[in-house]
Amino acid sequence: MTQDGNPPTAGLDVTVIVPTFNRLHFLKRAVDSCRSTRCRTEVIIVDDGSTDGTWEWLQSQPDLVRLRQKNQGQGWAVLNGFKLSQGRFVRFLDSDDFLAQGAIDRQWTVAQETGADIVYGAVDRHEESTGAVLPEPDPEQWDDFMAVQLGERNGSHYLGMLFKRELFDAVPVRRPEYGVRDDRMLLLELALLNPKVARSPGVAGYWSKHAAQMHTSCRGLALQVANWQMLQIYKKTLSALEARHELTARRAAAACNVLWPLALAIARTVPHEGVEVERWIRQLHPGFCPPESGLRGWCFSHLGFAWTQRLFRVARLLRAVLGCVKEGFSTQSLSRSTGPASGQ
Numbered sequence: 001m002t003q004d005g006n007p008p009t010a011g012l013d014v015t016v017i018v019p020t021f022n023r024l025h026f027l028k029r030a031v032d033s034c035r036s037t038r039c040r041t042e043v044i045i046v047d048d049g050s051t052d053g054t055w056e057w058l059q060s061q062p063d064l065v066r067l068r069q070k071n072q073g074q075g076w077a078v079l080n081g082f083k084l085s086q087g088r089f090v091r092f093l094d095s096d097d098f099l100a101q102g103a104i105d106r107q108w109t110v111a112q113e114t115g116a117d118i119v120y121g122a123v124d125r126h127e128e129s130t131g132a133v134l135p136e137p138d139p140e141q142w143d144d145f146m147a148v149q150l151g152e153r154n155g156s157h158y159l160g161m162l163f164k165r166e167l168f169d170a171v172p173v174r175r176p177e178y179g180v181r182d183d184r185m186l187l188l189e190l191a192l193l194n195p196k197v198a199r200s201p202g203v204a205g206y207w208s209k210h211a212a213q214m215h216t217s218c219r220g221l222a223l224q225v226a227n228w229q230m231l232q233i234y235k236k237t238l239s240a241l242e243a244r245h246e247l248t249a250r251r252a253a254a255a256c257n258v259l260w261p262l263a264l265a266i267a268r269t270v271p272h273e274g275v276e277v278e279r280w281i282r283q284l285h286p287g288f289c290p291p292e293s294g295l296r297g298w299c300f301s302h303l304g305f306a307w308t309q310r311l312f313r314v315a316r317l318l319r320a321v322l323g324c325v326k327e328g329f330s331t332q333s334l335s336r337s338t339g340p341a342s343g344q
Contacts, residue, residue, distance in 0.1 A: 001080070002068040004059060013039040014104055014162070015087030017173075019077035020095035021048040024057055026208065031064065033098040033205075039108045044084055045095075046077040075176030082173045090173075091162050096208040098126075099159075103204045107162040110200045117167055117195035118145070121204030123160040128210035141199050144250065146191040149184075150237070152254035158183055160204035167195060181229040188237045227265050231277065234259060238284070252284040260290065267309045278305040 016034045020027050027045070034043045043064050047055050049071030058066045069080055078092060089111060093099065100121075107119040120142070125134040142148050171189045175182045234255060241247040259281050267274020281288055290300040299308040 001070075003084070004066040004068070011040065012042050012087040014041045014089045014091065014108055015085035015165075016041065016043045016091050016093055016104070017046070017078055017081040017085060018043065018093045018095050019046045019048055019074045019081065020050065020054060021071065021074075021077075022050045022052045022054070023095045024050070024052050024054045026096040027054060028057075030093055030095050030098050031061070033101070034093070034104065035063070037104045037108075039105055040087075041104060042085070042087060044081045046081040048072060048074065048077045073176060075174040075179075075182050078174045079172070079176070082168070085165070088165055089162050090165050090168070092158055092173075093205070094159070094208075096210065097159050097205060098208070099205045100203045103200075103202075104162075106202070107200045107204065110198050111162060111164070114198040115196065116198035117164045117193075118190070118197045119162040119200050120197060121160045121200040121202060123157040123205050123207050124203050125209050126206040128208055133206065134209075138201070139199065142197055145195065145197050146188075146241070146246075147248075147251045147254045149187045149191045150234075150251055150254040151257035152250070157205075157207060158187060159207060162200075163190070164195075167193060178229045178233065180226050181233060184230065185233050188233060192237065192240055223265075224269055227262060230258070230262055231266070234262075249285075253288075256281050256285045256288050259284075260288075263305070267305075268313075271306075271309055271313070274309060275306050 014037070018027070018030055018034075020030075031043060031045070034041065045058055045064050045066050047058060047066070047068045049069060055066075055068050058064060065084060067080060067084065069077065074094075082090070089108065091104070091107075103121065107121060110116065110119045120139060122136055122138045124136050126132075127134060139148075140153070144152075167190055170193060171186065173186065175185045178185045238247060238252075238255060241251060259277060263274050263277035263281065265274075266277055290297060292300055296308070296312075299311060303311065
């Protein structure tokens with residue numbers, strides 16, 4: 001591991017930790033969005049073994065704290081960056097995302113005025129292919145941070161949040177064992193601390209939408225693992241709330257907004273476990289109604305979860321078989337049309 005750049009300085013207000021791997025074309029924008037603050041800010045870039053010239057570029061940026069490690073993944077990069085951080089408040093920024101102009105100062109000011117542990121703002125989507133900004137609803141004042149993190153209303157993204165450093169005395173900044181779901185683990189573990197939260201009006205940052213995103217490339221076995229991780233996170237969190245007699249009906253209903261699509265995803269590959277998740281949903285929220293409409297909604301309402309999954313599994317199998325048959329006929333037709341010409 002190699003450290004370079006300005007040494008950490010005591011008395012800083014905000015630390016921004018940016019992990020990166022082979023995203024130099026995005027990283028420059030992310031870094032620029034963290035500069036020119038009125039509050040005392042340090043930006044720590046952790047290069048997770050990039051091979052695209054990232055480390056060479058970072059060495060030309062004297063205002064950054066730079067750390068290079070062998071490729072270990074985003075979670076370890078954030079943990080290593082946090083060890084160097086000196087700010088009283090911390091925020092995390094993926095290298096393909098970027099902050100809104102003035103967001104750091106606005107949220108720092110709100111933190112000082114309210115004494116909040118967490119300050120949050122809206123996060124809009126940025127379509128990389130067109131440059132268009134896709135606005136998300138401005139989050140309202142959250143009167144139950146846990147319910148929001150579990151899945152109520154317009155959710156949240158850590159990109160739009162400023163965290164008091166003291167929170168991480170009780171909660172690790174990242175859990176690499178939870179892979180692509182470790183940000184959800186972070187926010188739910190923070191919610192279990194019952195932090196004081198405050199809203200900063202306006203857009204705090206922009207979540208980049210592009211083809212090379214970690215979540216869009218999560219398929220096959222990796223997706224199954226991610227779904228299992230999400231299920232464990234919710235089991236852990238709801239169990240903790242239940243033990244503390246803090247699992248309200250509102251929070252249970254919020255959790256079901258996430259557990260329902262999770263049950264559907266799990267049932268596609270492990271049907272009986274998807275059924276178990278659906279039963280858990282019914283226990284948590286007896287009045288739960290599946291959000292699907294049309295034929296799918298009718299099947300879930302009249303046939304039940306298990307039989308509906310069986311029916312749609314057969315439908316998927318038939319589509320696959322018909323697709324193979326259609327492809328076979330197309331291949332035969334192509335073969336005949338391109339075969340040897342008959343004599344004349």
